[in-house]
Amino acid sequence: xxxxxxxxxxxxxxxxxxxxxxxxxxxxxxxxxxxxxxxxxxxxxxxxxxxxxxxxxxxxxxxxxxxxxxxxxxxxxxxxxxxxxxxxxxxxxxxxxxxxxxxxxxxxxxxxxxxxxxxxxxxxxxxxxxxxxxxxxxxxxxxxxxxxxxxxxxxxxxxxxxxxxxxxxxxxxxxxxxxxxxxxxxxxxxxxxxxxxxxxxxxxxxxxxxxxxxxxxxxxxxxxxxxxxxxxxxxxxxxxxxxxxxxxxxxxxxxx
Numbered sequence: 660x661x662x663x664x665x666x667x668x669x670x671x672x673x674x675x676x677x678x679x680x681x682x683x684x685x686x687x688x689x690x691x692x693x694x695x696x697x698x699x700x701x702x703x704x705x706x707x708x709x710x711x712x713x714x715x716x717x718x719x720x721x722x723x724x725x726x727x728x729x730x731x732x733x734x735x736x737x738x739x740x741x742x743x744x745x746x747x748x749x750x751x752x753x754x755x756x757x758x759x760x761x762x763x764x765x766x767x768x769x770x771x772x773x774x775x776x777x778x779x780x781x782x783x784x785x786x787x788x789x790x791x792x793x794x795x796x797x798x799x800x801x802x803x804x805x806x807x808x809x810x811x812x813x814x815x816x817x818x819x820x821x822x823x824x825x826x827x828x829x830x831x832x833x834x835x836x837x838x839x840x841x842x843x844x845x846x847x848x849x850x851x852x853x854x855x856x857x858x859x860x861x862x863x864x865x866x867x868x869x870x871x872x873x874x875x876x877x878x879x880x881x882x883x884x885x886x887x888x889x890x891x892x893x894x895x896x897x898x899x900x901x902x903x904x905x906x907x908x909x910x911x912x913x914x915x
Contacts, residue, residue: 663694665799682788689792690799697800723807729757733812737819747828748909751835754808755905759839761804797840805836827915831908838904 666687676683697719733750809832816825900906 663691665694665803666690669795676791679791680785680787681791682785685784686788686792686795689789690796693792693796694799719803723803726757726761726804726807727810730808730811733809734815737812737815743912744906744909746909747831747912748905750812750828751831751908752905754805754832754835755839757808758801758805758836759843762801762839762843797844798836801836801840805832824912827912831911835908 669687669690673683676686732753736746736750739746809828813825813829816828
């Protein structure tokens with residue numbers, strides 16, 4: 660087994676987990692196994708390359724490099740002058756599209772792992788510990804993808820916009836990750852309440868398609884909130900804009 664860096668960082672929060680009456684050593688061992696399996700599992704983004712994969716190759720690390728390459732899409736928007744509302748709303752919109760579609764495509768294999776029920780549920784492990792392991796696993800998974808995605812734009816931000824701009828963006832990306840994770844979990848919890856068995860698999864596929872379409876449509880709406888006048892992006896507020904998440908993240912930059 661590997662001693663993952665993410666688990667070493669998690670060890671610092673061991674007292675917090677113990678306070679919540681979670682069996683930390685057991686949870687850590689479960690996470691160690693799951694993270695090892697993640698390295699061997701072929702992510703959705705690498706499905707087309709699955710036939711060419713070599714034995715022993717770290718597929719998850721390769722997928723992180725691809726997400727880092729995707730992060731280059733954010734760089735041009737950093738140089739749009741002082742149109743902070745437009746800059747951040749578009750960058751958050753793109754980030755939401757990339758991260759949510761990634762989580763949707765791989766979430767069922769991470770959360771709805773039937774082997775957990777057959778192996779772990781038969782052992783003397785408290786359900787609270789199992790739930791904590793599952794949530795922390797998803798948080799690590801999403802955190803690594805997000806970190807890879809914003810790595811290059813973050814370096815550009817620090818040198819062009821300053822440390823305060825970067826720190827505010829970092830806080831918002833963390834909040835965005837929590838929002839995406841919570842929203843996706845709620846959707847899957849709702850599905851699990853209503854369906855099971857073979858029907859569950861079909862329903863999840865339909866929901867994945869609908870969520871992906873929703874994210875794409877939402878991204879198009881964000882672009883159309885702004886007018887380009889005299890080489891500047893003009894934002895005209897309407898009450899229904901409060902229903903669009905990227906605007907929530909753009910507003911603090913414009914305000915500050």
